[in-house]
Amino acid sequence: MVSDLGPYLAEHPILEGMRPEHIQLMVGCAENVRFHPEEYLFREGEKSDRFYFLRHGKVSLELYHPKGGGAMVVQTLGEGDVIGWSWLFPPHYRNLDGRATELVRAIALDGACLRGKCEADHELGYEIMKRFAHLMEKELQAMQLRLLDMYAPTH
Amino acid sequence: MHQLTEPAVDVAPSPDVMLPHRFRIDKYRKDTADTFTVDLVPVNPDQPFMYQPGQFNMIYIFGVGEAPISISGDPATAPKLVHTTRVVGTVTTAMRGLGVGHELGIRGPFGRPWPTDHARGHDVVLVAGGIGLAPLRPVLYHVLANRSDYGKLVLLYGTRTPADILYQRELQQWRSRLDMEVFVTVDRATPGWRGNVDVVTTLIPKAPFDPLNTVAMICGPEIMMRFAAIGLLKRGVPANHLYVSLERNMKCAVGFCGHCQLSREFVCRDGPVFPYDRVRDLMMTREL
Ligand SMILES: Cc1cc2nc3c(=O)[nH]c(=O)nc-3n(C[C@H](O)[C@H](O)[C@H](O)COP(=O)(O)OP(=O)(O)OC[C@H]3O[C@@H](n4cnc5c(N)ncnc54)[C@H](O)[C@@H]3O)c2cc1C
Numbered sequence A: 001m002v003s004d005l006g007p008y009l010a011e012h013p014i015l016e017g018m019r020p021e022h023i024q025l026m027v028g029c030a031e032n033v034r035f036h037p038e039e040y041l042f043r044e045g046e047k048s049d050r051f052y053f054l055r056h057g058k059v060s061l062e063l064y065h066p067k068g069g070g071a072m073v074v075q076t077l078g079e080g081d082v083i084g085w086s087w088l089f090p091p092h093y094r095n096l097d098g099r100a101t102e103l104v105r106a107i108a109l110d111g112a113c114l115r116g117k118c119e120a121d122h123e124l125g126y127e128i129m130k131r132f133a134h135l136m137e138k139e140l141q142a143m144q145l146r147l148l149d150m151y152a153p154t155h
Numbered sequence B: 001m002h003q004l005t006e007p008a009v010d011v012a013p014s015p016d017v018m019l020p021h022r023f024r025i026d027k028y029r030k031d032t033a034d035t036f037t038v039d040l041v042p043v044n045p046d047q048p049f050m051y052q053p054g055q056f057n058m059i060y061i062f063g064v065g066e067a068p069i070s071i072s073g074d075p076a077t078a079p080k081l082v083h084t085t086r087v088v089g090t091v092t093t094a095m096r097g098l099g100v101g102h103e104l105g106i107r108g109p110f111g112r113p114w115p116t117d118h119a120r121g122h123d124v125v126l127v128a129g130g131i132g133l134a135p136l137r138p139v140l141y142h143v144l145a146n147r148s149d150y151g152k153l154v155l156l157y158g159t160r161t162p163a164d165i166l167y168q169r170e171l172q173q174w175r176s177r178l179d180m181e182v183f184v185t186v187d188r189a190t191p192g193w194r195g196n197v198d199v200v201t202t203l204i205p206k207a208p209f210d211p212l213n214t215v216a217m218i219c220g221p222e223i224m225m226r227f228a229a230i231g232l233l234k235r236g237v238p239a240n241h242l243y244v245s246l247e248r249n250m251k252c253a254v255g256f257c258g259h260c261q262l263s264r265e266f267v268c269r270d271g272p273v274f275p276y277d278r279v280r281d282l283m284m285t286r287e288l
Helices: A002-011 A020-027 A111-120 A122-148 B090-096 B130-145 B168-176 B200-206 B222-235 B276-284
Strands: A030-035 A040-042 A050-056 A059-065 A070-077 A097-100 A104-110 B021-032 B035-042 B056-061 B065-070 B081-086 B103-110 B123-129 B153-159 B181-186 B214-219 B242-245 B273-275
Touching: A002 A020, A002 A030, A002 A050, A002 A104, A020 A111, A020 A122, A104 A111, A111 A122, A122 B200, A122 B222, B056 B081, B056 B090, B065 B081, B065 B090, B065 B103, B081 B090, B081 B130, B123 B130, B123 B200, B123 B222, B130 B153, B130 B214, B153 B200, B168 B181, B181 B200, B200 B222, B214 B222, B222 B242, B222 B276, B242 B276, B273 B276
Parallel strands: B123 B153, B123 B214, B153 B181, B214 B242
Antiparallel strands: A030 A104, A040 A097, A050 A104, A059 A070, A059 A097, B021 B035, B021 B103, B035 B081, B056 B065, B056 B103, B242 B273
């Protein structure tokens, strides 16, 4: 039931402090979803506008690598995380696989729907972009730390 | 045993402190490709030896040299000593070449311990990176042995790859306990790994502890410790509840020679465990 998703979205750490009317606008683009273990949320190369607020379970972001024995796990995400940037940037293609490694419950957002609302209501758009920019900054920092290879023998 | 928490700085250390005691390797385990653990027992069974979590010994390999290595065993089982060592150079390579029955010299224990007293009554969060789990393991033993004195016990542990995870069997035992939470993550997954993939600092926002009532102890590469401290501060842990363990090259281990001096602080004598707010600026100072 779409109308029930408001409290779940409002509770999500990334949406903390968001105005209730903006949450309601988001709810209009939201859907409650679940994935069984080993099910893919999305596949590399797919055109997709969806992104997910994870409520439960783990998702593994993977790249297919023929020499690496199949899928290489790039990152794992869990409860409280947001998955998917492709809805933000045209042409909206996925560049990773997203695989549920356990039962996943999430709220899926229709990116095209949300983009439309952001265009119509720039205040909502700014709130959302601010939060996604913050998410990206955190991801980038984590990635920089991994690139530093802190535990490497030559330190 | 040498009690050296307050040694004199301006006089030469007593010869006793500089004299190694003979210990024998009782057990030898290879933990990972570049890390091994030895159990040591005193050659003289009457040799008293007590230590606190976070203290270290100077390990002397006869004819080669000395290196500071933290004690990673259970303080309750002293005088048995456990040391987990990563091979990086002359002394650690020579040490790896020893086996059960071989003898080595021990000076210690040295340095200030982890704040198990300050942590009493608080949630205890341990953030370990790589070999940094070794110096923190005695805290786990201590808290588990005195479980009702502490709140939640949370271990956040990150390594480079799954093959670098130390104490795997023990980690599984800890994980299966109902009175502690263990989260492990790796920077790079390898085929077959089903756990978390991300830097250890990403575990901090989601870990189950009450920030205002938490004492956190961080051990690992300095960059990791800096970012872990920032993550814990952002979560709301007070700055004076954070502790880090610093590593600097050492020689005498008693605050005399100045090898490990960091501005006013001697890592061997005033550390290696420091309150984060006391060394925060030093950790950021270049050329120290
Ligand atoms: C208080 C304290 C506690 C410590 N506890 C532990 C422990 O529990 N387990 C453990 O394995 N190590 C620990 N260390 C680090 C350990 O002391 C050094 O790795 C060791 O002294 C190296 O001696 P070596 O003769 O083998 O290497 P060296 O021959 O002195 O050095 C060889 C090369 O390794 C580099 N190197 C030296 N030290 C380190 C280091 N710490 N990390 C990476 N590269 C290094 C040098 O720059 C050099 O390039 C601790 C250090 C301190 C100060």
